[in-house]
Amino acid sequence: VFELPANYTCRSFPGPGVEHIGHHNPIREFISGADSHVDSEFAKFTDKHDKRYDNSTHERGRKDVFRQNLRFISSKNRENIGYRLSVNHLADLTDFERRSLRGKRYSGVEYNGGLEFDKTKYSLNAVPQQWDWRLSGAVTPVKDQAVCGSCWSFGTTGTIEGVYFVKSGHLVKLSEQQLIDCSWNEGDNGCDGGEDFRAYEYIQKVDGLSTEDDYGHYLGQDGKCHDKTVKKTIHLKGFYNVTSGDTQALETALYYEGPVTVAIDASHKSLSFYSSGVYYEPTCGNKPENLDHQLSKTANQSHQNSRSS
Template identity: 45%
Template sequence: MYQVSSTFLILRLKSRLRPGTTQQAKKVGLITTTDISKLWMDLDEIWWSGQVKTFQHAFELQYGIGYKISPETTETEFNVIKCFQVNGTKTTPIYSQPIFPDTSSFKFVGMDHLKGRKCELWRNVTYGGGRKQTFSLWVTDDGDGVEPLRYEMIGVDTLLDSHFDKYYIDYDNFRKDVDPAHFHKPKGMKCVGFPGPGVEHHLLLNPIAELMHKPAHMHGLFNHFKRQHGRTYMGHENEDRRDAFVHNVRFIHSTNRAQSSFRVGMNHLTDYLRNEVQSILGHKPSPGPNGGLPFPAKLYAGVEPPENLDWRLYGAVTPVKDQAICGSCWSFASTGTLEGALFLKTGKLVKLSQQMLMDCTWGFGNNGCDGGEEWRGYEWIKRHGGICTAESYGSYMGENGFCHYNSSEQVAQIENYVNVTSGDAQALRIALFKHGPTAVSMDAMQRSFTFYENGIYYEPKCKNKAEEMNHAVLAVGYGVLQGKPYWLVKNSWSTYWGNAGYFLISTKDNNCGITSDATFVVLK
């Protein structure tokens, strides 16, 4: 969970004189048309001792540039600090969320007192849609330059694009002496695009969102949720999380009233922002064939798989894990099918390292927390003679790390991997029956999936083409419940999600694309 300890802003200011005395005009002129061009945050215990650094530069190019400084290990380089960049586009610009208003239309009202301080009150009144809107800004000058104290909006939220209501933003710990060097990427470092499909994944999460007032009972429910999950938020982040929480709870109640084949419920993601949920969808499909073998349908022509199968009952599935706020789902799906294959070969269940795949497979096109594909991990394992266990490599961090391993500790050598025929449900059943847990991808973008709790999931809004998949999971079985066939799938969003980390999904119409992009491995 992101815990913002402090936020500093560098503002590009354009002064414009206001009616009134020279002194007043000079004061307000320091905070008139404000364009936040850079945002720097100090995130305690998030960036793993400086291994990863991120920058948002809205002022570069037409739509901004996002940068990530991260260690990269390829076939020719080992743990080299590299700079990767994503250029903003018209539809997905890189920008810092504005938290100061454009004061060009504000007028001086008079002196006031706020938070025990003497201040000036400036106001802008507009009319639109049959409604009066009032925007008020309190500023003070203690002899060291103008400092904003509060911005109040009675109307449409002009900063955060929200609906008509009453909003206010308090500015605490405002600073004007931040070293500009904090906002510059290292000198002499050339930045390039991501080497694989993660190039389209936004590097940074916008840390500021709506600040909205909600009914008291929702506030109480949110406080209970925080206590239950051991979360503590300070200042505006608490407002931000509460707003997301309220919207999600309303969605959950509305969805359950529809009485579909599944239920949704509150889980540990209930206070997540949508862009945070999207950041854990790390399957980034690339066009064209991979190096895997086609599914040998003729070989299994006479095979009749059982009506129900659950590899958990045979001990072939390791416990559910939590990928955290990191687009590493592809590494969990990859290791999941490897763990199953190794169990079928040796009779022993061994936990394999997702972190190793995240750290070491950049040279094959994976991008760590910024996404990847399962088959790229298989290719690396084939080339390097296996994968380390989770115990020998080290714990999962939920962030990119330095590649390190002892080849003598590697297990699960891959002979090849197989692409299950896309869209063929019977082929996937046979693959599961003959080869164990199978890596599959899906469209997990729908909010109904985020809050899935139990039942057979079916979402008509889901996409099902291979190139539209965005999340990698592990199919561990299938069956029929009350006459409805389903796939049994393991997720990597912790046991707090779904049915102890698992979900059932309908086989109807290849819902959410479970059969569109499935793979399993064949060990030596």
């Protein structure tokens, strides 16, 4: 016969935590009638991110996708993985739709026109183990690329903004939209993807990149190029390639020159919903053809710190 320990009492189910039943008992999600928490979370999601759907059928479809993503987020957060996931503006998108937002396109080009970065010209012993350009004011606030595969343009501007600050002491917000609209002749494809070195080539070709205020604010879609009618703030003479896989060279370039454009494998669903902590994915690819998202590395710490869009 079951006997209660001293000073313990019984109470009826459901008890505390029932309002988060999907987190408390995930099996209940698969039982009819256990969708109330999904309804609540979906309502919060649509309100926070101002989601509007064409009709009730469209909304039901998006809600089903949201439910699957919410299950994934809750499941990963129950694991001891060292970081947390949370619902964000991508939570009603399918895997295929999220894939289209990763705008780094691999073209297989052997040489991209950049000069070789020679780390031996610098005092390597002077490079600190930890360095963060955000603390020096060299990094603009995080930007949102929206539903547009334009990460390559944000990786480009983020790096140039930081290097310009290091050289001049002035922090400016540069125009990703100009790169999206105008670097097609160099091989970029606007919201359908591109590569940072092509953006650098474009900036050199037209002798400058405009600020966001001068060119116009980010649209989240392809626009009409009007670079001939706006002021150019940044003028670029060239760019350097940091040797792939050489951590010391990367840390040296970051410390002495400023933020560096890097590419990562962003194909993993966990990264789409990353919220906090030190992200680690053991199956991340590191070959050129695996790298599908471009960002700007801004800090050197015990872990890698980068600014994404």
